[in-house]
Amino acid sequence: MTRAATLVAPAPRTAGQPSLPRRIVADRNGLIGVVLVGLLVVVAVVSLVHLGQDPLAQNRTGQLAGPSGAHWLGTDQFGRDIAARVAAGVFASLRVALVSVGMATIVGGLLGVLSGFAGGVLDAVVGRCTDVLFAFPATLLALALVAALGHGWFNTAIAIAVVYTPIFVRVARGPVLTVRESEYVKAGRVLGFSRSRLLFRHVLPNVGAPIAVQVALALSWAILTEAGLSFLGLGTQPPSPSLGLMVSDARNFFPDAWWTLLFPALAVVVAVVGLNMVGDGLRNALDPRRS
């Protein structure tokens, strides 16, 4: 099939249609987003293997030095290499974001699909619980949970996961209600398929699209929240590198030592913009009206 043909005549969503990654990259926003996020992932992986500098190594003689050949992004108040710390901070942010959103997607998605599919008491109970969690402004709920759970990256991840779980419940439940009444599920029921087969083979694959978009947006919110909590001293604890903490430390040295603030802040912005654009790209790629 030529490219022009796919553009003119929307192909049915079966064989012959470009794969999902291809369709995301074909969208301009999606492409920019994938590049930005890919860049960050590379940075995070590099930080894992510690190319060059140790993010914790202090240097008493080279404090608050500007960008140079030895330290590409300069050094902080303890003479630590900013580039290495930003890279390690990106890794820490992505770890919190992936773990928290992973938990929220699995728990929230399953609860949403199950309650939408089963209906009845389960649906009512899950619905009331999500209503109560929705009653809290997101930041406030994350903060209260972190206060209760204590510091550390995993507790931050749990707090963010709890905030996002009800969102995934709603995003998953809505389409299930429609799909449940569709012809093909009714046909499956008539053919005597088991409930679990209907659920996993027929319903789940068709609610993936809205969940995928929500995952990208949730990841960007998780990164912002993790950075904010660390900035307030409630997330990652020093001396571990964290983007929020780096900005907080930089307060005392800005604007003279601008590099201490600019680079960690830039990393957060790139992550959030990138993930948002991936979300836009996904939405466009998954929208059957625009394929």
Added chain:
Amino acid sequence: MSLRYLLGRVAGMLGTLVGVAVVVFVVLRALPGDTITAKLGTQAATLTADQRAALRHFYGLDSSPVTQFFRWFGGLLHGDLGVSMDTGVPVTHLIGDALPVTLELAVLAMVIAVPVGVLFGMLAASRPGAVRDLSVQGVGLLGLAVPEFVVATVTVAWLASAFAYTPSAGTYVSIGDSFGGNLRQMLYPALVLAIGLAATVMRTTRSAYLEAAGSDFVRTARGKGVTEARVRFRHILHNAGIPIVTMVGIQFGYLLGGTLVVEQVFALPGLGRLLLDGILHQDYAIVQGVTLLVAAAFVVVNFGVDVVYRLLDPRTRSEGRRA
């Protein structure tokens, strides 16, 4: 809007509020550490077992969690949020002092953000896909993506170098003391908050405006020769108003719990700082009180938005269920 619908919604809201109280209590009961140790610091080590038990009894920490919940909840209904363990001051007094600061900040940020967001949203939607649209959208995305704590930090550093002004909690001037002095302290934090808000309002306005601009009555208005400005403001914006009003209301609710970072950086004695201090000092009563108040305010604001929405949109009046 039927009375029956309204009563049903009020009952639902009260149920949610009770649920909120339960969540706040359960979550904050799990706070790590012993509040008595947190309060007395190193002195706690010198307490005898009897003294410790007496203190636990005094703060009501020795009864069962269920008893503690009902005691706390009963107090809530009488407007009693408990006493700060740190200072011995009733939490209602602390909140009473802090709430006006946060409210003023939120209102000021809204006053700045809504006109900016609506106008830029209209500008972007006036020619979708054009340079103006893409640039407004790009700036809007940046406004959402640059964290508040970065903007706040840079602003404070700039104020310090340009005006030798450093915010500090001791010098807060309330609006009653001096209007100008108060505005000097509140304007910049409000501006920082307004950036993200304006971006959100802009996005909502843009999509609502685009949707309304495609309707038949707009084509009719243009066809009968209504001036372009009148079409834009009277016909399109008027009909795009409902989603915008809804979004502004929801954002206002968020703002009550979302001024924390800005209050912290600008050293303003609002609810956010009170909450943060409570968390850092493990002062449950404060954390419970503020969290509960903000969540309750959020629920009530959302309820208000829902009711206003139904009043504004005749199409939703007849239906008894939530769309």
